[in-house]
Structure formats: C-alpha cells, structure tokens
Amino acid sequence: MSTLKIKNLNKIYNPGKNQVHAVKDLNLEIQDGEFVALLGPSGCGKTSTLRMIVGLESITSGTIMFGDEVMNEMTPEKRNVAMAFESYALYPNFTVFENLSFPLEVRNIESTIRTKKVNEIAEMLQISDLLNQKPGQLSGGQQQRISLGRALIRDPAVFILDEVMSHLDAHLKFKMLFELKKIHQNLKKTMIYVTHDQMEALALSDKVAVMANSELQQFGNRNSLYHQPKNRFVADFIGEPATNFMDAEYNGEEDQGQMKVGDSLNFFLNEESINAMNNAKISEATIGIRPQNLSVEPLVGGKSVKGQLLINEFLGERSILEIESNGVHYKVLSYPQRNLNKGDTMTVYYHPKDVMVFHPETEELVMETP
Ligand SMILES: Nc1ncnc2c1ncn2[C@@H]1O[C@H](COP(=O)(O)OP(=O)(O)OP(=O)(O)O)[C@@H](O)[C@H]1O
Numbered sequence: 001m002s003t004l005k006i007k008n009l010n011k012i013y014n015p016g017k018n019q020v021h022a023v024k025d026l027n028l029e030i031q032d033g034e035f036v037a038l039l040g041p042s043g044c045g046k047t048s049t050l051r052m053i054v055g056l057e058s059i060t061s062g063t064i065m066f067g068d069e070v071m072n073e074m075t076p077e078k079r080n081v082a083m084a085f086e087s088y089a090l091y092p093n094f095t096v097f098e099n100l101s102f103p104l105e106v107r108n109i110e111s112t113i114r115t116k117k118v119n120e121i122a123e124m125l126q127i128s129d130l131l132n133q134k135p136g137q138l139s140g141g142q143q144q145r146i147s148l149g150r151a152l153i154r155d156p157a158v159f160i161l162d163e164v165m166s167h168l169d170a171h172l173k174f175k176m177l178f179e180l181k182k183i184h185q186n187l188k189k190t191m192i193y194v195t196h197d198q199m200e201a202l203a204l205s206d207k208v209a210v211m212a213n214s215e216l217q218q219f220g221n222r223n224s225l226y227h228q229p230k231n232r233f234v235a236d237f238i239g240e241p242a243t244n245f246m247d248a249e250y251n252g253e254e255d256q257g258q259m260k261v262g263d264s265l266n267f268f269l270n271e272e273s274i275n276a277m278n279n280a281k282i283s284e285a286t287i288g289i290r291p292q293n294l295s296v297e298p299l300v301g302g303k304s305v306k307g308q309l310l311i312n313e314f315l316g317e318r319s320i321l322e323i324e325s326n327g328v329h330y331k332v333l334s335y336p337q338r339n340l341n342k343g344d345t346m347t348v349y350y351h352p353k354d355v356m357v358f359h360p361e362t363e364e365l366v367m368e369t370p
C-alpha cells in the first residue's frame with residue numbers, strides 16, 4: 001500500500017431538491033503507515049468519507065487513489081481495507097470465536113493459525129472469556145471490541161475504524177486506545193480513526209483531519225492544530241477547557257496594537273498579529289485565548305488584565321477559574337486554588353503571542369501572509 005490520496009471528493013445524497021451535500025471538495029493525502037484521525041461533530045461527513053474510501057458508498061465526484069491506482073470503481077474486496085464500525089454488524093448466530101475467525105476462514109487460513117490469532121486478539125481486547133458466547137448475550141462495549149477485533153485480525157493495507165470506542169467506559173477506553181496505539185506501532189499500517197472526541201484523536205494520531213459542515217477545516221498534527229488553528233472552529237474544537245473568545249475592537253494607532261474588549265479589558269498583540277491586523281484593515285475582530293495560556297502568576301515578558309473571581313471550579317489536580325471584568329467572562333486554568341473566593345480581585349497574566357485573532361466575518365485566523 002502506498003499513499004492514500006483523496007482529491008476533490010464530493011458526496012451528495014438524494015440529488016435534487018432535498019439533496020444533502022455530505023462531503024464537499026475534500027482533499028486529503030495520507031501517507032503509508034500513518035495514523036490519521038478524522039475528527040468532527042455529528043453529521044459533518046466522517047462516515048460518508050470512510051464509506052467512500054472502503055467502497056460501500058458511491059462517489060458523486062472526485063477521486064480516491066491508493067498510490068497511483070484509482071479506486072473509484074473498485075469493489076470493497078479489491079481495495080483490501082478492513083473496517084470496524086460503531087454499529088457492530090456481528091453475525092448473531094456465530095459465537096464470538098466464529099465471528100473473529102470468519103475473516104480468516106474466507107481467506108482459507110489454516111485452522112490452527114486461525115485459533116492462535118483469535119486467541120491473541122481476544123486477549124489483547126480482553127474478551128477471551130466471551131469466545132463461546134453469541135453477540136446477543138453481550139453488552140454494547142463487548143460487541144464493539146469484537147467488531148474491532150474482527151477488523152484487526154485481518155492483514156489489510158488500510159484499517160478504518162469508525163467510532164469504535166464510543167460504548168466503552170472511560171477506563172476501558174483508555175486501555176483500548178493504548179492497545180490500538182501499540183498495534184499500530186507493531187503493524188505500521190495506515191489507520192484512519194474516526195471520532196468526535198478530540199482527546200482520543202490527539203492522543204492516538206500522527207495527524208488529525210478536522211471536519212465541520214461537510215468540509216475539511218484543517219489537516220495537521222497536534223501542535224499545529226493547537227497552536228496555529230486556521231479558524232475559530234478549530235480553535236474552539238481543539239483543547240480542553242475550551243478557548244475563550246471575546247469580541248474586540250482593534251486599536252493599532254498607539255505604539256503597540258491592542259484589542260479592546262468591553263469597557264475595561266485590553267489585550268496586547270504580538271508583532272506578527274499587529275502586522276496582520278494592519279494588513280487586513282479591519283477594526284473589529286474576535287480574539288481567542290486558551291485558559292491554559294492565562295495565568296494567575298506573573299509571566300516573564302507577559303502582560304496582564306484585571307477582573308473579579310466569579311467561580312473557582314476546584315477539580316483536585318487543577319482549578320478552572322471563571323473571571324469577570326465589567327460583564328466580560330473568561331476562564332483561566334490554574335494549579336489547584338483552595339483559598340480563592342468569589343469576588344476576589346484577580347490579576348491575570350498572558351503572553352501577547354498567545355492572543356489569537358479571528359476575522360469577524362470569515363472567522364479565519366488573521367495572520368501575516370508569508
Ligand atoms: N444514506 C444517506 N442518505 C441521505 N443522507 C445521508 C445518508 N447518510 C448520511 N446522510 C447525511 O449526510 C450527512 C453526513 O453524515 P455522516 O454519517 O457522514 O456524518 P458523521 O460525521 O459520520 O456523523 P456522526 O458523528 O453522527 O456519525 C448528515 O447530514 C447525514 O444526515
């Protein structure tokens with residue numbers, strides 16, 4: 001298997017009056033052996049994209065290529081892609097063992113090897129004690145692991161996993177993610193993992209494709225999505241707790257560009273953003289600053305704003321502080337704060353480089369064009 005190339009891919013269901021444009025002009029290149037997450041809110045077109053890659057859904061327009069070979073018209077069998085979906089699609093009359101063994105059986109793999117592989121996978125996914133049961137007797141999370149096992153037991157060119165952990169409790173999910181990461185490191189096969197959970201996506205993947213409203217928003221690694229989000233949607237979707245957004249007026253006339261929020265809050269920008277704002281010739285924008293980049297301790301080279309503490313959400317190993325300044329609210333992530341109370345006056349520090357600026361209409365990050 002070589003690079004998976006998706007070019008100008010579109011999917012329109014029910015063309016005509018009530019059509020749904022589920023995937024719009026998607027361009028994506030996934031290198032051989034890469035672990036890529038497809039991340040986005042419900043209905044943004046993730047499953048539709050996968051089904052076209054697998055060959056279960058027709059392509060309205062565009063091209064899907066494995067290396068130099070166009071896949072558009074090829075049957076799923078010929079594409080050599082293994083997949084597991086959220087809805088488990090297990091054979092109800094087969095035992096768990098038979099369900100896992102089936103993909104090997106159809107490939108005429110010898111019975112002793114089949115048994116060995118099934119036992120290995122079952123152990124890894126912690127379902128060894130379920131091998132003689134039928135799917136109907138199992139919980140959603142157990143069925144999900146069997147469905148995942150059935151994909152992993154094969155030796156395909158590409159693995160496609162669609163929301164395969166959604167029914168697992170947090171503890172088990174963490175273990176399974178770890179196992180999946182190990183499996184990927186061993187097999188070095190291309191994996192496309194679909195989720196709407198950004199933590200899962202960032203924890204697992206080399207790169208993440210963020211989708212919204214049927215369109216790709218940004219394709220990049222953890223670092224670029226977190227530090228250089230292309231637009232407000234990505235800045236909002238990636239990161240926990242969520243980015244603070246505030247509508248601001250730009251004042252670039254003084255020696256340093258500032259964003260004025262409400263009556264009494266002023267955020268300084270760094271030089272790059274000042275240049276970008278001057279070039280963009282806009283006087284209003286939305287600023288975004290992550291709670292992680294706001295601090296109640298002075299920062300070397302930092303600036304500060306003031307406000308009153310509204311809520312101290314004490315979470316054991318950390319506190320999320322909600323601060324108010326003349327009707328403007330924002331959150332600060334802090335080490336645990338036991339002695340702060342509502343109404344306390346706070347000084348909050350930040351670095352101007354961490355203040356992101358988004359265009360008021362396009363919502364794109366306002367940045368210097370290289
Ligand atoms: N067979 C279909 N016929 C008509 N519309 C469809 C069909 N399948 C999906 N859609 C629509 O296409 C859009 C994208 O759906 P898709 O299943 O790809 O989203 P998703 O990102 O996988 O969402 P989720 O996270 O909820 O699984 C949705 O608006 C959905 O209603």
Ligand SMILES: [Mg+2]
Nearest residue numbers: 046047048162
């Ligand atoms: Mg889906």
